[in-house]
Amino acid sequence: MNAPVQTAEAREIALAGMGASRLRKEDARFIQGKGNYVDDIKMPGMLHMDIVRSPIAHGRIVKINKEAALAMPGVHAVLTADDLKPLKLHWMPTLAGDVAAVLADEKVHFQMQEVAIVIADDRYIAADAVEAVEVEYEELPVVLDPYAALQPGAPVIRDDLAGKTEGAHGKRDHHNHIFTWDAGDKSAADAAFDKAEVTVSQHMYYPRVHPCPLETCGCVASFDPIKGDLTTFITSQAPHVVRTVVSMLSGIPESKVRIVSPDIGGGFGNKVGIYPGYVCAIVASIVLGRPVKWVEDRIENISSTAFARDYHMDGELAATADGKITGLRVNVVADHGAFDACADPTKFPAGMFHIVSGSYDIPAAHASVKGVYTNKAPGGVAYRCSFRVTEAVYLIERMVDVLAQKLGMDKAEIRAKNFVKKEQFPYTSAFGFEYDSGDYQTALDKVLEAVDYKGLRAEQAAKRADPNSPTLMGIGLVTFTEVVGAGPSKMCDILGVGMFDSCEIRIHPTGSAIARMGTITQGQGHQTTYAQIIATELGIPSEVIQVEEGDTSTAPYGLGTYGSRSTPVAGAAIAMAARKIHAKARKIAAHMLEVNENDLDWEVDRFKVKGDDSKFKTMAEVAWQAYHQPPAGLEPGLEAVHYYDPPNFTFPFGIYLCVVDIDRATGETKIRRFYALDDCGTRINPMIIDGQIHGGLTEGFAVAMGQQMPFDAQGNLLGNTLMDYFLPTFVETPHWETDHTVTPSPHHPLGAKGVAESPHVGSIPTFTSAMVDAFSHLGVTHLDMPHNAFRTWKALREHGAAL
């Protein structure tokens, strides 16, 4: 036996609980190439699926000839919408209350839409057979611009919705109109603008981008015709939701459906939805009675699985002459593609876009979002953000800059003037969100001091005064607030299931433990951080706590991991389950020590008799007792399950500052400095937080500086390979500086708020703020993303700043 660790402090360090920068438990397998991803799964008798996709963006299917493909050796089946019709599976419901074609039924609505599937002995035969399926199309006029789509004579994209004037979110007033969603108080906002001393307005486009996780989407479906049960290994951020949907679609009882998310190579919202490929693989497995694997390639991933953003936004601010904001109005035209397949809580077709009043105390505000069908792939997922929060933060941060420019105020000063003050929390925004906690001013001061903001402004003034300066210097500043942790069931559900999350903890007789969760890690490091929460709550070393997720047959029901909800919701569930165990353990310890429960103190890993340090029982001893000889009247065992329905969202915030130097000759931009201060409340693993922030900043950099999905007039997506679509590597990625303040959430059991999405949400407007700042002395108020060298070079020439 090891010598017992003596001091409480030393014992606490040994637990590696909350606050410890514990190394990631996942990395041992990943860095050795021993991860187990969907494409690593091989099953006896497994067949392979590939998909015939539409080369055109809009057209009728005249004829599909599958004879040549079926005649190829090794081909088992070719299925089209007509084959799925008898099963009523040629269309499926989306998370947004619309329907989407599983396989194109009579017409195709976007390029790369799924038209037919081929099942073959191996991936190569399947790919060859895809080319042998002959599909004849009659081309239809294509509409790609959502404004054009709403014109009276615009082509009808969704023939299946003909005559349907009522959508899932209210009236439809045009054949390509999906919904109009309003938040806030329009008349109050209008009144503020009528009385305003100053108003500004700005149009901006938040381009369509793709989350592009390193691992593409796929699944292995295995239906057992004897037992009648279905097991599916799938790249899903929400395996329990998939199980419910699969059961509803297939009619197989949920108890006979097992969904497993194994290791997931990044999700970023791309793996929330249910894609036709999954449904087809499952159907094929049921039809053929053999396991079927489908894994999409990169081009398929970028072209057809869920995109993000594509918001055309108009913002307006009303203010006093000295810069106090009095009103906000926002109008958005949202391009949803051919099917409304946004992944949002049911009641919120524009997600949490109404966080658009930001960190500012704005008394009157109104936002209106209009969803529109176009001939593009469906999606609109929360790409590393909590449902359209990125778009909202971008808009308000840009607008505050525009107002500052109009008034000749400094962007730090105008923000400080309008902040929700520390003493105003909990603060209810004009849109009805109740912000839990915040201290924006302290955080802003910390950043401005750390970067010597005044010095930077002086340097910029000197550069502007020099006509021969080879660079334009820009300083971007963003002071954002996010809403994450969806969410309270009274407000948030997905397909009617409340957005709680769950945890089950079992303490084994010898004092180690296993926790099973309703969430699923995709790189966040849950196996590391969740164990740290339990370690601190129950005094068990995190090293002996196993965390299991992703298998619906073992894990308690949960809504999954997206929208920064793991720590705010599942993290709270862990704390609550642990506290149930703790309460029982206290009873057992009291029995063992022959004292009253109230006479016990908890210290790190043990219950002590008050006033006598020599009398104690560790959690490990209590666990043994719980299985060996529990007190009379108490059940044996030491375990608990908790379903946590959060009382509110959490509101992490951050202050980001960026300095850019733009080469006046080439338009190349150097990110000289990026300083990110985040406040995510209580910090569970600072090293993992830093990693999350680095990753989010890098993805934000990608979106702001290079990512785009350009379409030509015919609807061909011209950027669906990694030769075109910008994924920054070590070479392009700038150096990141991170910092933090800690303002715990008062309603969360641990005070934690969630962090992984803040750096993405916050950094993107920071880059734009810096780019525009570099041009602001030339009267430029906004530049649309991406800020790549070509576009920046054009802006330099347009504004007479090119060398």
Added chain:
Amino acid sequence: MEVKLDKQYPLDVDAARAWALLTDLKATASCMPGAEITEQLSDTSYKGGVKVKVGPAVAQFGGTVDVIEAVASERKMVLRGKGADKGGSSASMDLTAIIMPDPANPAHCVLNGQAAVIVNGKFAQFGGRMMVQVSDMLLAQFVENFRQTALTLPAAEGSPVAACADATAGESAAAATATAAPVVAREINGLAIFWALLKSWFSGLVGKKA
């Protein structure tokens, strides 16, 4: 992806012979590298294919060509071609070709071509950036083949020719020009296109035209 081309090619062939070749769609088509007419469906409608080779990859577009308009008095021909490839690409082209006599030299003419080419699917996605340059190259090859074939026609105005390149060894052409059997590219070769593009780019850099 749509590419619009508007080109004038001066030819050392008289207008009558050029028009005679143009009205023989089968012969004209085979002047396009890699293209051939396989079947005549009606007076104005043909079935055919184009084979494009880019490195190891071969794409075979199959489709139809329709004569929309043929005005002998203006020596004007309007064609519409449509096709698809099994690998997930489709293409269509509206082409207006007019043959004008060269006012300075009655033995020469100018071939005016206006084309709107729409390509969808993988070809547009992968080849989008090269479309204009590749189309230029293809047309240049086509015009050269067209010129050579027209030169093999009898000078007298009249009978349409049977075929283009393969026919050069055959009877009708052999009768007119026994000696010069023109070398005609039979396939669009990606490497050749690349090489030609590279050459013209380099010569552009050093300031002289290729």
